[in-house]
Amino acid sequence: MISVRWSKVLRDMWLNRSRTLLAALAIAIGVFGVGSVLAGYAILTQEINTNFLATNPASAILYTDNADEKLAEYVEKQNGVSDAQARRVVMARILIGPDDWRRLLLFVIDDFNDLRISTFTLERGEWPPADREILIERSALPLINRRIGDIVVIQTQNNGQDHDLRVSGIVHDAGQSPGWVDNIAYGYITLNTLSWLGEAHTLNELTIVAAENTNVNDIALQVKDDLEDRGYNVSLVEIPNAGKHPQAGQMDSLLFLLEAFGILALILSSVLVTSTISALLTQQIRQIGVMKVIGARTYQIAGLYFGTVLLLGVAGLVIGIPAGIWAGRGFAAFTAKVLNFNITSDYIPHWVYAVQIFVGLSVPLLAAAFPVYRGSRITVQQAISDYGINKNQFGTNRIDAFVSGIRGISRPLLLSLRNAFRQRSRMLLTIGILAVGGATFMSAINVGASWTNTIDIAMAARHDDIEVKFSQPYPTDYVEKTVRAVPGVSSVESWVQTVAIRKKSDDTDDPTIIFTFTGVPPETDMISFPVIEGRWLQLDDTNALVVNHELLEAEGIKVGDRIMFKTGNKEMEWTVVGAVRELGARRRGQNIAASAYVNIDYLARITGMEDKTADIRIKTDKHSDAALKAMTQQLENQFDDAGLLRISVSPSTERLQVLKDHLIVIQMFLLAMAALVAAVGGLALASTMGINVMERAREFGIMRAIGASTDDVLQIVVVEGIVISVLSWLAAIVISRPLSVIIGNFAGNIFIRTDLEHVFPPFAVVAWLVLVIFIGTFASAYPAWRQARLPVQQVLAYG
Incomplete structure (x- = not known):
């Protein structure tokens, strides 16, 4: 009631x-x-954590000359290391349409049936891929528009020749950012396929998983020192965002x-x-x-x-x-x-x-x-x-x-x-x-x-129309002469890029963030990023850095700071003289884009790149999407005739669309x-x-x-x-x-x-x-x- x-x-x-x-x-x-x-x-x-951790993500990646499973077995026995495995990642290009190339990361696996670190799983198709076959990561399918059984055309950075690979399967790699968002495809091949593509039959990355309750940085640097003592040249140590999905x-x-x-x-x-x-x-x-x-x-x-x-x-x-x-x-x-x-x-x-x-x-x-x-x-x-x-x-x-x-x-x-x-x-x-x-x-x-x-303003600070990255350094005069021979090119500018490792106060490397140093002419016509602190580069600058806004805010770097960096085998102190607002810088798989600009003459001198370049920016007379696409194809043909191997030839409109x-x-x-x-x-x-x-x-x-x-x-x-x-x-x-x-x-x-x-x-x-x-x-x-x-x-x- x-x-x-x-x-x-x-x-x-x-x-x-x-x-x-x-x-x-x-x-x-x-x-x-x-x-x-x-x-x-x-x-x-x-x-997102379950998916990512299920791949057993690498705690650290060491880049060395010649990694193999014997080296991995040796490293795995070291204190603080629970697992180690060798692999290789090759920059390549994949043809997605007539004269339309996109970046491709090729992961080279020695033994697909013994994949333990940074694993991926087959969703459909055949496992493992046979020689001259490729597995494609599923997030790249909207980008490349291919299916199992289709033939894809690949060019690798050191060969430059077209090679046909059959798509034998579709895989899911939870450790990668979505390919369709970043405008990049991911492929997985055998070591024999890599050799057939014209690349060296070697692995150059050693991935390790640190044991529980250990400091990843300390373990990675310990392994690096050990390998160098054994005669290996470790060019770079990278610490991904351990335990967390990139997004x-x-x-x-x-x-x-x-x-x-x-x-x-x-x-x-x-x-x-x-x-x-x-x-x-x-x-x-x-x-x-x-x-x-x-x-x-x-x-x-x-x-x-x-x-x-x-x-x-x-x-x-x-x-x-x-x-x-x-x-x-x-x-x-x-x-x-x-x-x-x-x-x-x-x-x-x-x-x-x-x-x-x-x-x-x-x-x-x-x-x-x-x-x-x-x-x-x-x-x-x-x-x-x-x-x-x-x-x-x-x-x-x-x-x-x-x-x-x-x-x-x-x-x-x-x-x-x-x-x-x-x-x-x-x-x-x-x-x-x-x-x-x-x-x-x-x-x-x-x-x-x-x-x-915001993106339009940021892109307006980039005055280049096409960005070209070559697979190796070439003589600057030869590259620029080759480019200027193409009708419709108004100007070309050569840059120099290198990676840099920040040194800590105890003189050890800080592998948590990999910096990219870009050498540009101080009077460059290709960029005019707004200076938010300090100043831009000057002609007489030597070890002067201009950092981007992400480093200024995320890493606490300030104008006037003196920071010790290692570029190649050289260690030297650099002074931060300014900071600019830069959008669209590549992140190398990190949370921040650690980008810094330096005087090109000085950087070329200390890196042995004088009168050489592997990175150019081009201005054209016409700027529409159709005009840039046509110009890209003309440049591709010109580079083929000149014997210039390249990783990418990218119109600025692609970078804009990704953002x-x-x-x-x-x-x-x-x-x-x-x-x-x-x-x-x-x-x-x-x-x-x-x-x-x-x-x-x-x-x-x-x-x-x-x-x-x-x-x-x-x-x-x-x-x-x-x-x-x-x-x-x-x-x-x-x-x-x-x-x-x-x-x-x-x-x-x-x-x-x-x-x-x-x-x-x-x-x-x-x-x-x-x-x-x-x-x-x-x-x-x-x-x-x-x-x-x-x-x-x-x-x-x-x-």
């Missing part, structure tokens, strides 16, 4: 079922937002941003609950007075309305939790596909359900606390003297006087304006919710435009969250208009009794809703600016480690105006239509 109190609660909810449904849906949307992101987070953080940090940050939007949607839905409960209390003031007359206490009355909120929360949870879990699993599956790992288990831990239940019940209860407290403390005299409609009449402040003073508009329109401002607190709540939704929507568009603008591809996922997630917040705003407006129509039922009845038509009532209410929508639009414009900057800078620092160059396109403002007017019209028309259908006698009996 249900008690009288709960019977009243249920009866009130049923009599106000439209309002109840809106409030429950609003809570459900908030719970859905929180739950979907939490469920996705729980799955993704577990699965894990970016994913965590993005999930944090999305969770913030989910919580925002829940908070806004709770504001709608506050409005709903306030309206219910206003409607039932006389009932509260009667209950107090017959002995009800304040806490008992408060308990009735808290019970209403609790039931609304439960209804929201019933809808929101299953929907949120379903969306979270879909979100996880999509993100896994984008980041190139598998979901092996979509199990949702219990804490995700617990958090949803806690916030779905507690946040609405907290939001309703003040109106319930205020309404339940009303005195009997105040309650009995209430007439069901707010006693605060229109015309009591300056805003009301301003509206009343408007001339030249029809009386129905003036009535709509007056009605919009009648319940100012409720109107302000609705405007606030819609404004936040609109600001979020506009911010998503603004961030996309700002991202594109812009990162935007797709960000903007899609932002728009999804904006839709959630905007949905809550639409429900808030529908609830507000429903309450307003209910409270003015007698007014509309009188209007209809003296001749007003159904269309007249509809027009008054719809215009009122549009007025509120337009006011929220104006507020959203104000909020969207700082919100766009905050979100944009957060996203920028996740993916490109810099604040965005912000722009605020008018399209975002106009798009939200159209959308919010549609929301206002739809949210107002239905309650007005319902009211207009009621008989006049029933309406006049209201109250």
